[in-house]
Amino acid sequence: MRDHKKQTQGTYSNKGADYISKIAKEARIASRELASAPSQLKNAALLRAAVLINKHVDELIAVNGKDMAAAKQNDLAPALLDRLELTQPRIDAMIESLEKVASLDDPIGSMDSVRYMPSGIKIGSMRVPLGVVGIIYESRPNVTVEAASLSLKSGNACILRGGSEAFHSNQILSKILREALDDSGLPAAAITQLEATDRSLIGQLIGSTEYLDVLIPRGGKGLIERISKESKVNVIKHLDGNCHVYLDKQADIAMAVKVAVNAKTRRYGVCNAMETLLVHKDVSAKALPKVADELSEHKVELRGCSKTRDILINYQVKEATENDWFEEYLAPILAIKVVDDFQEAVNHINHYGSMHTDAIITDDKTTGEKFIQQVDSSSVMWNASTSFADGFEYGLGAEVGISTDKFHARGPVGLEGLTTKKYVVIGDGSIRP
Amino acid sequence: MRDHKKQTQGTYSNKGADYISKIAKEARIASRELASAPSQLKNAALLRAAVLINKHVDELIAVNGKDMAAAKQNDLAPALLDRLELTQPRIDAMIESLEKVASLDDPIGSMDSVRYMPSGIKIGSMRVPLGVVGIIYESRPNVTVEAASLSLKSGNACILRGGSEAFHSNQILSKILREALDDSGLPAAAITQLEATDRSLIGQLIGSTEYLDVLIPRGGKGLIERISKESKVNVIKHLDGNCHVYLDKQADIAMAVKVAVNAKTRRYGVCNAMETLLVHKDVSAKALPKVADELSEHKVELRGCSKTRDILINYQVKEATENDWFEEYLAPILAIKVVDDFQEAVNHINHYGSMHTDAIITDDKTTGEKFIQQVDSSSVMWNASTSFADGFEYGLGAEVGISTDKFHARGPVGLEGLTTKKYVVIGDGSIRP
Numbered sequence: 036m037r038d039h040k041k042q043t044q045g046t047y048s049n050k051g052a053d054y055i056s057k058i059a060k061e062a063r064i065a066s067r068e069l070a071s072a073p074s075q076l077k078n079a080a081l082l083r084a085a086v087l088i089n090k091h092v093d094e095l096i097a098v099n100g101k102d103m104a105a106a107k108q109n110d111l112a113p114a115l116l117d118r119l120e121l122t123q124p125r126i127d128a129m130i131e132s133l134e135k136v137a138s139l140d141d142p143i144g145s146m147d148s149v150r151y152m153p154s155g156i157k158i159g160s161m162r163v164p165l166g167v168v169g170i171i172y173e174s175r176p177n178v179t180v181e182a183a184s185l186s187l188k189s190g191n192a193c194i195l196r197g198g199s200e201a202f203h204s205n206q207i208l209s210k211i212l213r214e215a216l217d218d219s220g221l222p223a224a225a226i227t228q229l230e231a232t233d234r235s236l237i238g239q240l241i242g243s244t245e246y247l248d249v250l251i252p253r254g255g256k257g258l259i260e261r262i263s264k265e266s267k268v269n270v271i272k273h274l275d276g277n278c279h280v281y282l283d284k285q286a287d288i289a290m291a292v293k294v295a296v297n298a299k300t301r302r303y304g305v306c307n308a309m310e311t312l313l314v315h316k317d318v319s320a321k322a323l324p325k326v327a328d329e330l331s332e333h334k335v336e337l338r339g340c341s342k343t344r345d346i347l348i349n350y351q352v353k354e355a356t357e358n359d360w361f362e363e364y365l366a367p368i369l370a371i372k373v374v375d376d377f378q379e380a381v382n383h384i385n386h387y388g389s390m391h392t393d394a395i396i397t398d399d400k401t402t403g404e405k406f407i408q409q410v411d412s413s414s415v416m417w418n419a420s421t422s423f424a425d426g427f428e429y430g431l432g433a434e435v436g437i438s439t440d441k442f443h444a445r446g447p448v449g450l451e452g453l454t455t456k457k458y459v460v461i462g463d464g465s466i467r468p
Numbered sequence: 469m470r471d472h473k474k475q476t477q478g479t480y481s482n483k484g485a486d487y488i489s490k491i492a493k494e495a496r497i498a499s500r501e502l503a504s505a506p507s508q509l510k511n512a513a514l515l516r517a518a519v520l521i522n523k524h525v526d527e528l529i530a531v532n533g534k535d536m537a538a539a540k541q542n543d544l545a546p547a548l549l550d551r552l553e554l555t556q557p558r559i560d561a562m563i564e565s566l567e568k569v570a571s572l573d574d575p576i577g578s579m580d581s582v583r584y585m586p587s588g589i590k591i592g593s594m595r596v597p598l599g600v601v602g603i604i605y606e607s608r609p610n611v612t613v614e615a616a617s618l619s620l621k622s623g624n625a626c627i628l629r630g631g632s633e634a635f636h637s638n639q640i641l642s643k644i645l646r647e648a649l650d651d652s653g654l655p656a657a658a659i660t661q662l663e664a665t666d667r668s669l670i671g672q673l674i675g676s677t678e679y680l681d682v683l684i685p686r687g688g689k690g691l692i693e694r695i696s697k698e699s700k701v702n703v704i705k706h707l708d709g710n711c712h713v714y715l716d717k718q719a720d721i722a723m724a725v726k727v728a729v730n731a732k733t734r735r736y737g738v739c740n741a742m743e744t745l746l747v748h749k750d751v752s753a754k755a756l757p758k759v760a761d762e763l764s765e766h767k768v769e770l771r772g773c774s775k776t777r778d779i780l781i782n783y784q785v786k787e788a789t790e791n792d793w794f795e796e797y798l799a800p801i802l803a804i805k806v807v808d809d810f811q812e813a814v815n816h817i818n819h820y821g822s823m824h825t826d827a828i829i830t831d832d833k834t835t836g837e838k839f840i841q842q843v844d845s846s847s848v849m850w851n852a853s854t855s856f857a858d859g860f861e862y863g864l865g866a867e868v869g870i871s872t873d874k875f876h877a878r879g880p881v882g883l884e885g886l887t888t889k890k891y892v893v894i895g896d897g898s899i900r901p
Binding site: 067070071144150152154156158161163165166248249269287290293294297298301385394396403405407408409411412413414415416417418419420422423424428429430440441442443445446447455456457458459460461462463464465466467 | 500503504577583585587589591594596598599681682702720723726727730731734818827829836838840841842844845846847848849850851852853855856857861862863873874875876878879880888889890891892893894895896897898899900
């Protein structure tokens with residue numbers, strides 16, 4: 036019995052491996068064609084996809100209804116059901132996003148750092164696609180269109196693995212996208228949605244270093260952590276955002292309160308929300324009650340160090356524990372610490388933070404610049420709210436993801452994150468002595 | 469007995485883990501200081517190291533003598549003994565290289581893509597160090613100085629693990645480097661040579677994602693492959709160079725022969741040497757005998773496809789097998805294939821090549837540009853010898869390594885490969901609506 040089971044698993048796993056290697060090879064071949072496809076062709080395919088989606092709205096909603104019905108039967112949480120649902124406005128938003136991506140500048144083909152060397156060669160760096168991009172995501176079917184369109188625009192082929200709840204919706208969307216490629220004279224294999232949502236296929240995908248150039252997991256922290264840990268393929272990963280605002284002793288208090296409140300309350304469940312407020316001791320007595328007044332109105336729970344609690348004795352402030360400094364609440368909760376000096380603030384951020392986004396409020400130029408230099412985070416801000424940490428706010432045009440890593444891409448990642456460079460050398464029969 | 473052994477191993481491995489985590493934490497702290505160290509200070513430390521090495525030449529040669537004696541006793545191959553040995557000219561070269569690195573532009577702190585957004589924020593990208601760099605290398609002790617100086621210049625702390633044969637030489641060199649840091653007011657922990665060469669320490673190092681930002685293995689392909697495969701830390705890896713030259717039908721034959729011969733014979737054991745020559749059928753009868761004449765003088769063994777052998781019937785040409793097209797000979801051997809057209813050449817390179825460096829010889833601009841676009845290699849050349857693929861020839865000033873990967877760094881890697889960027893956002897109390 037045991038042997039039989041083993042054999043079955045083996046066969047199954049080989050089937051998965053064969054399937055992934057087949058589609059990945061096809062994607063690799065398609066990626067070569069896409070790498071040198073002119074912008075007009077890529078844009079034509081994006082706009083054609085918009086037209087086709089518009090044409091198939093009723094079918095899309097009907098197919099999505101199947102996914103919704105199954106999800107309801109499986110008692111999916113209301114929040115997940117909401118993400119899964121395709122409605123007319125959501126489909127319109129997809130169409131708009133396709134048109135938007137078509138209108139972006141093509142990141143591919145530009146040459147920079149062109150220089151003439153004394154040896155006689157001319158050398159430059161040309162921006163080129165990474166090749167084949169794998170994207171693993173959860174329940175929202177619109178990610179299928181978003182991920183595929185960003186890959187296509189940047190000249191990459193993509194292999195998509197959407198959530199099992201959205202299986203039918205993702206299949207039809209991918210079919211439409213492939214039809215758009217085909218109609219535009221581009222290879223359909225440049226966009227592939229996995230034909231099944233077996234977890235074993237993810238296992239195959241994350242081991243495919245030969246065929247995949249990068250993996251982008253999008254979704255909950257659990258998914259991202261698991262994939263980052265197990266993947267043999269390079270991953271652009273987005274883990275947590277434990278963001279800080281530091282009110283310096285030379286902060287304009289009114290500005291500081293405004294920015295801190297915005298950073299905390301604009302949206303609670305986002306990675307760029309402030310989770311800990313640090314306040315210089317010289318201004319803490321003046322600033323903290325003002326911050327507490329405003330945050331109380333927003334019903335934000337406060338957790339403070341002992342100095343904070345002494346100052347905010349008339350407010351309800353829980354005692355912050357060591358864990359609070361590490362916490363990404365993603366909720367209306369704020370940890371507050373009074374620090375003795377600038378260096379304590381920087382050290383606190385570098386120790387407890389997640390290197391996502393951290394801000395200083397100060398009127399002193401030297402202090403602002405020191406903060407920018409010394410805080411080791413992907414976004415460092417001076418007199419601005421951490422809420423600005425976002426690809427669109429940064430003018431990237433599109434957001435492939437946010438990287439909490441330092442390698443290859445860091446912070447909000449635009450189309451450029453799906454590209455690499457190659458050296459181009461031009462000579463006139465040049466040889467090296 | 470078995471239990472005892474297990475316990476010993478356990479204790480040992482914990483000891484290794486504790487040691488690595490201790491030095492890596494110290495390196496992380498030092499890296500924060502180095503990240504904002506002014507160029508003058510970093511350069512002063514580099515020049516101080518040059519002075520100290522010059523002062524300790526006799527001691528260096530004596531200590532290296534111990535390593536040489538042990539290596540001879542262990543019957544190390546003559547080539548390895550040669551790499552291990554420190555001589556006055558080699559020490560002079562180390563000193564020169566320190567002075568050279570000091571004279572390079574500091575890659576850190578420059579801001580680019582600065583833009584003002586409609587929201588009122590100003591945003592830019594600042595180049596910053598990766599943080600802590602691990603470098604694992606083999607017998608040459610001068611790599612200790614080279615690796616440490618490039619890390620220091622780029623504001624990174626480094627953890628070095630040199631080959632066991634060079635243990636004593638590496639220890640004294642690292643001691644000198646740390647003294648130079650200390651003399652210049654920089655933290656000595658920014659340069660650490662492992663205190664032992666146990667392989668288990670490498671195991672700990674390649675698992676230290678928390679403390680290490682990148683690993684650079686330098687040495688044989690075996691070492692690099694093993695580390696790349698097992699490392700949890702990001703690796704800048706340099707695997708093989710199976711480089712091609714393609715003689716197009718519109719090639720200037722004299723130029724083609726000159727370039728091909730240079731690409732093959734300049735040096736045989738290097739990654740940028742040509743290993744396969746592709747020739748368009750229209751010019752093969754004219755070009756191949758000329759190439760064969762010259763290569764025969766250099767005693768290069770030829771292995772050809774059947775068409776090649778038909779043309780070169782008067783030369784000794786072995787039959788090339790499928791394996792030959794994949795082979796990186798690193799030797800005076802050349803595979804030759806006649807292709808029917810441009811596309812066959814490109815497909816051959818993309819299939820059999822290692823995406824290192826590939827060149828076309830053609831007088832036709834359109835064909836040259838198509839080659840540049842379609843060949844998926846880190847360096848693509850037009851009318852130039854593959855021998856130029858080298859950080860110094862590319863004007864990078866220094867070569868940290870050559871990356872055969874596409875992620876983070878590709879092709880010859882200069883100091884910039886040891887850096888990343890962070891977003892800097894400056895506002896005037898800006899909040900996001």
